[in-house]
Amino acid sequence: MIALNTWKVNVSCLKKAKSIAKIVVSCYIDEVFVYIDTPMKTYDNITLCLTIGKRPDELRQTLNSLLDKVAFTHIIAINDFGDEETNAVFRELCPQGELICLGYNIGHHKACDYMYAKITTPYVFHCEDDWLFDSAPDIERIIELLDNTPSISAVTLRTIEDMGLSAEQSKLVRHVSAPPIDIAYLSDIHEQWYGYSFNPHIARLDTWKAIAPFAKFKKERHISRTLRQQGKHMAFLAQGNCHHIGWENSLANPPKKTWFAKVKAKVFG
Numbered sequence: 001m002i003a004l005n006t007w008k009v010n011v012s013c014l015k016k017a018k019s020i021a022k023i024v025v026s027c028y029i030d031e032v033f034v035y036i037d038t039p040m041k042t043y044d045n046i047t048l049c050l051t052i053g054k055r056p057d058e059l060r061q062t063l064n065s066l067l068d069k070v071a072f073t074h075i076i077a078i079n080d081f082g083d084e085e086t087n088a089v090f091r092e093l094c095p096q097g098e099l100i101c102l103g104y105n106i107g108h109h110k111a112c113d114y115m116y117a118k119i120t121t122p123y124v125f126h127c128e129d130d131w132l133f134d135s136a137p138d139i140e141r142i143i144e145l146l147d148n149t150p151s152i153s154a155v156t157l158r159t160i161e162d163m164g165l166s167a168e169q170s171k172l173v174r175h176v177s178a179p180p181i182d183i184a185y186l187s188d189i190h191e192q193w194y195g196y197s198f199n200p201h202i203a204r205l206d207t208w209k210a211i212a213p214f215a216k217f218k219k220e221r222h223i224s225r226t227l228r229q230q231g232k233h234m235a236f237l238a239q240g241n242c243h244h245i246g247w248e249n250s251l252a253n254p255p256k257k258t259w260f261a262k263v264k265a266k267v268f269g
Contacts (some may be wrong), residue, residue, distance in 0.1 A: 041070060042071040042073060043071070044072075052128075053081030055130060056088070059130075062127065066131075066242075069136035070139065074120070076097065077099055077100065110214070116212070122206075131243070132242060136241070146202070151231055154196060160240060162244055172186070192228065196220070197224065211223065
């Protein structure tokens with residue numbers, strides 16, 4: 001895939017520009033705009049891992065919005081539901097990727113363990129199939145932040161605005177200048193959450209290895225609670241990269257239809 005960079009040059013630079021790239025020129029009275037195609041950055045030290053299944057349309061949106069901004073040498077997806085329609089979308093958009101489809105359901109946490117056991121890179125870009133990326137994650141700076149800050153369990157890519165925080169909760173967000181990138185912590189909002197989440201994030205593979213397997217935890221919040229007890233917290237980017245598009249088509253948490261179900265989910269998660 002190609003990322004488009006735009007350079008503005010004067011006429012005297014035009015011949016030189018022609019010699020280094022294919023250009024499209026728009027001429028004005030005293031200016032020339034030169035558009036130069038340059039290759040997209042491809043990362044080989046991080047593996048894009050995806051949990052997918054039964055949402056081919058959302059998966060297509062997720063992959064198109066992410067892979068037109070950044071490329072990965074290593075991509076793995078696991079479809080714990082086994083539907084061929086979703087598999088076809090993954091094969092089309094990630095022909096170099098590894099697709100795991102066991103033919104039977106093992107559950108989300110076990111599926112993640114199965115996928116993570118195949119990772120050979122030091123970092124993991126965890127993603128699900130119902131997210132839209134509005135901007136490219138600054139992977140190099142995020143990795144530098146992880147290397148410099150052992151207390152960060154993962155850097156989530158979800159925007160803070162997409163979290164649906166109340167006015168009171170928003171007051172508890174702690175913004176921190178942590179070179180090379182500004183971040184925020186949401187840990188003060190809840191005593192169990194914000195230690196870990198399966199929302200799109202970048203993490204060290206060692207974080208999983210230290211608490212593996214995920215399957216020993218019943219729910220996501222139990223993973224979060226364990227990491228919180230170890231003094232680890234998720235970091236949110238001051239400028240996040242993606243938002244959730246799967247509210248109405250969630251397989252893990254279908255929309256609650258009854259008043260009792262809504263209250264139970266609010267209280268017990």
